[in-house]
Amino acid sequence: MVTRMDNVGIVVEDLDAAIAFFVELGLTLEGRMRIEGEWAGRVTGVRDQRVEIAMLRTPDGHSRLELSRFDAPAIASDHRRAPVNALGYLRVMFAVDDLDDTLMRLTARGAAVVDEVVDYEGIYRLCYIRGPEGILIGLAQQLVTRNGRADPTERPR
Numbered sequence: 362m363v364t365r366m367d368n369v370g371i372v373v374e375d376l377d378a379a380i381a382f383f384v385e386l387g388l389t390l391e392g393r394m395r396i397e398g399e400w401a402g403r404v405t406g407v408r409d410q411r412v413e414i415a416m417l418r419t420p421d422g423h424s425r426l427e428l429s430r431f432d433a434p435a436i437a438s439d440h441r442r443a444p445v446n447a448l449g450y451l452r453v454m455f456a457v458d459d460l461d462d463t464l465m466r467l468t469a470r471g472a473a474v475v476d477e478v479v480d481y482e483g484i485y486r487l488c489y490i491r492g493p494e495g496i497l498i499g500l501a502q503q504l505v506t507r508n509g510r511a512d513p514t515e516r517p518r
Contacts, residue, residue, distance in 0.1 A: 368416070368425035369453050373494055376430040380415050382470050382493045383426060386455065386463065388417035391425070409433060419455075426453065441495035445475075452489065454499035460486045463500060467492065480504075 373379040380390055393415040402408035411432040418425050445451060457463045460478065467490060475489040475497070486502045 366424065368427045370427040370429060371453075371496060372429045372431060372436070373496070374430065374436075375493065376413055376415060376428055378470075379428045379493045379496075380417070382467065382472070383417050383428070385466050385470055386498075387420055387457070388426060389420070391416045391418050407434065443497075445489065445497065452497040452499050454501060457500050457502050460488070460500055460502035463502075464488070464490070472498075 371379070376393075380393075384390060393413065395411070395413050397411040401412075402410055413430050413432070415428045416425055417428070440447065440449065443449075443451075464472070464474065464478070470493070472490045472492050475491060478486055478488040480486055484504055486504060488500055490498050490500060492498045
């Protein structure tokens with residue numbers, strides 16, 4: 362049985378820029394290190410890999426984002442600009458306390474809203490943005506719950 366989701370991994374070209382972006386979003390850099398060696402290839406199936414990773418923690422301490430930059434082997438494919446209806450992993454969704462402020466700060470770091478910010482039944486304000494290197498990120502600000510009270514533990518659907 363699963364006890365928790367440990368992290369979500371994203372491969373990037375510019376690790377420094379990606380770290381700065383996610384720190385601006387509100388995550389905390391826990392550490393950064395190089396991963397290589399025969400054991401690493403046995404885990405991932407990518408032999409002779411040399412990768413630098415950065416682990417970032419969400420403010421609640423329950424989730425992490427692992428950013429990876431591969432020095433070797435060369436990147437196999439690029440899905441960063443895939444549309445939202447592409448097969449496979451799509452995006453990471455973050456709850457934010459102030460969507461307008463978050464968008465202002467992230468726009469200064471190159472983010473762009475995919476289409477528009479929408480209001481979902483007066484309960485959430487939501488949008489997708491393209492972050493560093495075109496990574497798709499969802500942002501959701503809870504306004505009120507269905508019973509009319511704010512509940513930060515309730516998640517968007």
